[in-house]
Every structure is written in C-alpha cells, then in structure tokens.
Amino acid sequence: MLSALVTVIRSVMVAIMTVVTLIAPFTQQKEAKISHKKEGCRASFAAVSDTHLKNNFIRLGMFEFGLQDMAEAQDRLDAVIFNGDITDSGDTENWQAFSDTLKKYDISGNNIMVLGNHDTWGGDRTPAYTKETFIKFSKEATGREIDNVYFTAEINGYPVIALGSEGDSTDATISQEQIDWFASEMEKASGKGMPVFVLCHQPFNGTHNLPYNWELDKDDPPDKGGIGDASDAILAIVEKYKNVIFISGHIHAGLSTEDDGTSYSSVENHGSWYSVNLPCYEYPDVRRGGNITNGTGYVFEIYENEVILRARNFATGTWLEKYDVTIEIK
Numbered sequence: 493m494l495s496a497l498v499t500v501i502r503s504v505m506v507a508i509m510t511v512v513t514l515i516a517p518f519t520q521q522k523e524a525k526i527s528h529k530k531e532g533c534r535a536s537f538a539a540v541s542d543t544h545l546k547n548n549f550i551r552l553g554m555f556e557f558g559l560q561d562m563a564e565a566q567d568r569l570d571a572v573i574f575n576g577d578i579t580d581s582g583d584t585e586n587w588q589a590f591s592d593t594l595k596k597y598d599i600s601g602n603n604i605m606v607l608g609n610h611d612t613w614g615g616d617r618t619p620a621y622t623k624e625t626f627i628k629f630s631k632e633a634t635g636r637e638i639d640n641v642y643f644t645a646e647i648n649g650y651p652v653i654a655l656g657s658e659g660d661s662t663d664a665t666i667s668q669e670q671i672d673w674f675a676s677e678m679e680k681a682s683g684k685g686m687p688v689f690v691l692c693h694q695p696f697n698g699t700h701n702l703p704y705n706w707e708l709d710k711d712d713p714p715d716k717g718g719i720g721d722a723s724d725a726i727l728a729i730v731e732k733y734k735n736v737i738f739i740s741g742h743i744h745a746g747l748s749t750e751d752d753g754t755s756y757s758s759v760e761n762h763g764s765w766y767s768v769n770l771p772c773y774e775y776p777d778v779r780r781g782g783n784i785t786n787g788t789g790y791v792f793e794i795y796e797n798e799v800i801l802r803a804r805n806f807a808t809g810t811w812l813e814k815y816d817v818t819i820e821i822k
C-alpha cells in the first residue's frame with residue numbers, strides 16, 4: 493500500500509517536473525549564450541549524461557532544447573560529450589532517434605559518445621550486438637570511427653580516454669584487456685603534460701556518496717552504483733598520474749555542492765585527480781536533493797593553469813553559477 497502511494501507521489505512529481513521543464517525555455521529569459529568566461533580559453537566542451545532517449549517527444553524535445561543551446565554558442569564548443577545512457581534501452585530505434593536529432597544541429601564536429609549500462613540492453617543484450625550497434629551509431633551520429641566500446645579521442649589536443657562496459661550488467665564489465673589498454677593509454681596521455689579526461693559512465697565505487705546514493709539504501713554492498721569489480725584496478729592506474737579529470741554519470745543525481753545540504757557533491761577532489769559526476773539530463777531522481785531540474789550538465793573550459801567547470805541548464809539556456817568549480821592544473 494505504502495509503495496503504491498510512493499509510486500503515485502513520484503509519478504506526480506515527475507509529471508510536474510516535466511511540465512515545468514517543457515515550458516521553461518519559453519518563459520525564462522535566456523541569461524547568456526554559451527561563451528567563454530574569460531580570455532585565454534584553449535578548449536571548451538559540453539558534457540551531459542543520462543539522456544535516456546527513445547521515441548518519446550518529451551525526452552527528445554528536452555534533448556533538442558539542449559542541442560539548440562549548444563549550437564547557438566557564441567564561442568563554438570570544441571566538443572560535446574554524451575556520457576552514457578544516451579538511449580533508454582540500446583535498441584536500434586533509440587539510437588536512430590538520438591542520431592537523427594543530433595544531426596539536426598551543428599555543434600562541434602567532435603561529438604563523443606560513451607556507452608552506458610542502458611545502452612547495453614538492446615537487441616539480444618549480447619556484447620556482440622552492443623559493440624556492433626555502438627560502433628555503427630558512433631559513425632552515423634558523430635562521424636567518429638571506433639573499433640571498440642572503449643577508445644581514445646582528443647579535444648584541441650587534450651587527451652580523452654573513454655571506457656566502456658563489455659557486458660550488460662548495471663555496473664561496468666571491464667575486461668583485463670581493457671584495463672591493460674587503459675594503463676597504456678594513460679601512460680601515453682600523461683606524457684603530453686596536459687590534463688587527461690577519462691570518461692566512464694559508472695563512477696568509482698564509493699565516490700559521490702555511493703553506495704548509499706544509488707538507491708538510498710544503507711544496506712547496499714560497497715560496490716553498488718559504481719564501476720563494480722574493476723573499480724580498484726582502474727583507480728590504481730588513475731592515481732599514478734596528475735591532473736586526471738574522471739567524468740561519470742549513472743547515479744541520476746542532480747547538481748550539488750557539499751554546502752547544499754545533500755549527502756554528495758558533484759565534483760570531488762581526490763588530490764592528484766578529480767571525480768566529476770554529471771547530473772542526470774532527463775529525470776534526475778528528486779529524492780537526492782541539489783539542483784534536480786532536467787537539462788543540466790557542465791561546460792568545461794580549459795585554460796593554461798586551470799579547468800573551469802561551469803554548470804548549465806542547457807534546456808533553459810541558463811548558467812547555474814552556484815555549482816561552478818575551478819580545478820587547478822598542477
């Protein structure tokens with residue numbers, strides 16, 4: 493009885509959020525188009541996660557508001573990262589909807605797709621289907637030719653390493669082969685003396701108030717909501733280097749800082765590396781607090797000595813300065 497009531501309340505809240513977000517772009521004065529915060533920006537990119545697209549006009553509409561905002565940038569973005577759970581089920585129809593919508597907008601010429609757990613649930617849910625479909629739509633939607641679900645990219649010369657699950661579980665299935673590949677790519681990337689951006693849909697186990705922040709269950713095992721079995725091995729590689737910015741999504745949280753009265757922070761400083769957990773673009777879970785509006789993410793601006801993360805609601809075209817974070821490059 494109680495769970496039925498909770499379901500009804502949550503459905504009503506989602507409905508209200510949807511209406512508010514859909515009308516927001518028409519009622520809210522656009523504060524400012526995307527443009528660099530100051531002189532000397534060497535590269536900038538937008539990053540969003542968990543768009544959960546399918547043939548649904550609300551989800552696609554919300555997505556399109558964001559793309560429109562990115563395409564209208566005064567200072568053209570050098571890349572856009574879609575950090576996993578791009579689709580709701582990984583079926584071809586979902587990917588086609590994403591691809592068709594994305595291709596309507598000229599944003600950057602360097603769009604980067606990362607595989608999320610929902611993206612591995614299409615077709616017969618085999619790694620073979622997922623790999624083939626992801627490779628196909630990476631080419632179709634962004635023009636990027638890749639040969640696996642994990643790959644490297646660059647944003648104006650800044651190295652980007654994307655990890656991807658090789659299974660269909662909620663956590664990430666990362667093979668020893670991928671871990672070895674990651675170790676070797678990190679070694680190459682760090683030699684450039686630049687910040688290195690590591691993309692993975694799932695955050696490291698225990699970060700951003702996991703495992704509790706996954707389902708708000710204090711009895712969850714320590715790896716719940718995180719990368720899972722391979723978390724420690726990947727972390728050990730990341731910890732060897734300076735200026736690593738690890739970008740995840742997956743938790744479906746909003747934007748939050750430690751002084752927000754929530755139990756988590758969207759950006760964590762771990763000394764030599766930072767963990768950035770992107771807010772959920774569509775339907776963040778309202779139970780966690782923070783800024784839980786639809787359409788949010790960050791614009792990353794890279795300068796000589798720092799990376800500025802600028803929180804933005806792309807759907808409404810507004811900056812959310814309260815959640816901005818500056819990462820010093822050492």
Ligand SMILES: [Fe+2]
Nearest residue numbers: 542577610742
């Ligand atoms: Fe998701």
